[in-house]
Amino acid sequence: MTARPRPRDDLRGLEGYHSPQVPATVRLNTNESPFPPPREFVERFAAAVSGIDYHRYPDRAAAALRARLADFLGQPAERLLCANGSNEVLQTLLLAYGGPGRRAVVFEPTYALHAHIARVTGTAVVAGRRGPDHTVDADAAAALVRDTDPAVVFVCSPNNPTGTVEPRGTVEALAAAAARVGALLVVDEAYGEFAAWSALELVAEDAPVVVVRTYSKVWSLAAVRLGYAVAPRWVTDELAKVLLPYALSVPTQLAGTIALDFVQEMRGRVAALVEERGRLFASLAGRPGLTVFPSGANFLLVRVHGDSHALWRALLDRGVLVRDFSRWPGVEGCLRVTVGTPEENDAFLAALDAALPEVIA
Numbered sequence: 001m002t003a004r005p006r007p008r009d010d011l012r013g014l015e016g017y018h019s020p021q022v023p024a025t026v027r028l029n030t031n032e033s034p035f036p037p038p039r040e041f042v043e044r045f046a047a048a049v050s051g052i053d054y055h056r057y058p059d060r061a062a063a064a065l066r067a068r069l070a071d072f073l074g075q076p077a078e079r080l081l082c083a084n085g086s087n088e089v090l091q092t093l094l095l096a097y098g099g100p101g102r103r104a105v106v107f108e109p110t111y112a113l114h115a116h117i118a119r120v121t122g123t124a125v126v127a128g129r130r131g132p133d134h135t136v137d138a139d140a141a142a143a144l145v146r147d148t149d150p151a152v153v154f155v156c157s158p159n160n161p162t163g164t165v166e167p168r169g170t171v172e173a174l175a176a177a178a179a180r181v182g183a184l185l186v187v188d189e190a191y192g193e194f195a196a197w198s199a200l201e202l203v204a205e206d207a208p209v210v211v212v213r214t215y216s217k218v219w220s221l222a223a224v225r226l227g228y229a230v231a232p233r234w235v236t237d238e239l240a241k242v243l244l245p246y247a248l249s250v251p252t253q254l255a256g257t258i259a260l261d262f263v264q265e266m267r268g269r270v271a272a273l274v275e276e277r278g279r280l281f282a283s284l285a286g287r288p289g290l291t292v293f294p295s296g297a298n299f300l301l302v303r304v305h306g307d308s309h310a311l312w313r314a315l316l317d318r319g320v321l322v323r324d325f326s327r328w329p330g331v332e333g334c335l336r337v338t339v340g341t342p343e344e345n346d347a348f349l350a351a352l353d354a355a356l357p358e359v360i361a
């Protein structure tokens with residue numbers, strides 16, 4: 001009898017990341033774009049893929065993609081690191097700056113992957129709390145950073161799952177607090193383009209600030225898996241050492257580059273979703289039994305004054321899938337609904353009208 005190899009002790013008890021997928025006609029549960037990318041993008045991408053030198057490795061530096069992205073962002077290409085989704089960017093950041101004996105601060109409730117990837121990389125997690133309005137209290141956060149001496153501080157803005165956009169002053173206070181203890185501030189802006197301001201303007205060579213973005217949401221390219229960090233060069237240099245060689249496939253690099261020829265269309269989709277978000281917000285705010293929170297993202301968090309899980313179920317019975325946060329600490333009794341097409345949002349509202357009386361006392 002031989003012993004079965006055991007994974008690391010500190011991975012015991014760690015659960016995988018789960019976002020339950022069940023069949024539904026109207027899928028408003030994972031914050032993807034409801035709109036596919038333009039037809040012309042798909043055609044140009046397909047043509048480009050048919051011309052790949054399949055027997056050759058990709059450009060390791062993803063130079064063409066980074067040059068175009070740099071143009072788009074108004075940042076030097078040296079400040080960009082691209083990886084397979086922003087989750088891989090986050091993992092790369094933690095591999096380089098986290099690890100055993102180091103800590104990462106998160107502000108809960110927030111994106112579960114920050115704490116999860118931290119643990120996977122052996123980084124201890126320090127959980128700060130958001131206030132009742134889901135914002136981060138700048139003074140309390142700065143004190144937490146000072147007292148716990150982390151290597152990395154995560155702030156998600158707009159925050160998933162609450163939609164909260166941190167004011168510039170809070171992010172600046174966090175950056176200053178991080179700088180004082182030699183920590184990196186990572187601003188997860190997966191939904192940044194839906195918000196009124198971006199921490200991109202805080203990225204500079206003399207500030208420990210990294211902004212992480214993705215093609216998964218605004219670019220309608222969740223299937224491609226492409227994300228990027230905008231960071232000082234001394235950070236991207238370290239990240240490049242840690243990322244696996246040839247991490248980004250040629251199709252991924254092509255998709256990201258060609259997408260940037262369709263900025264106008266992307267802005268159009270974002271504007272349409274922001275408008276729909278406003279319509280959905282107003283409609284939900286007018287319904288008794290619900291509290292809807294302000295959102296700078298492509299989703300809304302709704303607190304149900306009644307059995308929220310029963311409402312989630314009742315919506316699903318009517319073909320509408322939203323995300324159930326009923327038992328999630330800090331957002332108990334809440335559902336998160338992704339802003340869909342006008343038709344999908346109407347279907348959600350209709351299902352809600354039918355289901356609400358069943359669960360609101």
Ligand SMILES: *Cc1c(COP(=O)(O)O)cnc(C)c1O
Binds near residue numbers: 084216225227
């Ligand atoms: C969706 C999401 C991401 C995106 O992850 P990808 O790996 O780029 O698809 C990152 N951060 C947050 C907060 C998200 O909600």
